[in-house]
Amino acid sequence: MSELTKKPPEIDINWEEKRTHKRIKWVVEVNIKSSHTFFTGLTNDISEGGLFVNTYDLQELGSILDVDIILPGMEESVRLRTEVVWVKPPREMGGSDLQVGMGLKLIDPSPELSRAIKKYIRRHEPMFYDL
16 A cells, blocks of 8 residues: 555544543633743633633643633632643634633642632533533
């Protein structure tokens, strides 16, 4: 078989299997800072392990970002240290780009931040998506 006719490898990604925490719908504006840029976005959902941020200012996988956010149950903005663990780029051809953004994993959140997120999640129904 020539190089031009080889079938691409099968890719089996099941995001649900990788999630270890319940997530809930939660939309709030965030300010994000990397080592070389500053931008804003909107959260889409949050869990004890991280959050999804809708933004077109996509960063590379593994990038460390500081996210300034007002967490549920808190009155003042806090800074979360996060890592980009997945990216959803805009579609090249057609379709909706409503969910363009990044999945961010929390890096060593303080006990106070963890409690605030857990408390909020316990009071709300988790989100489920049919894939």
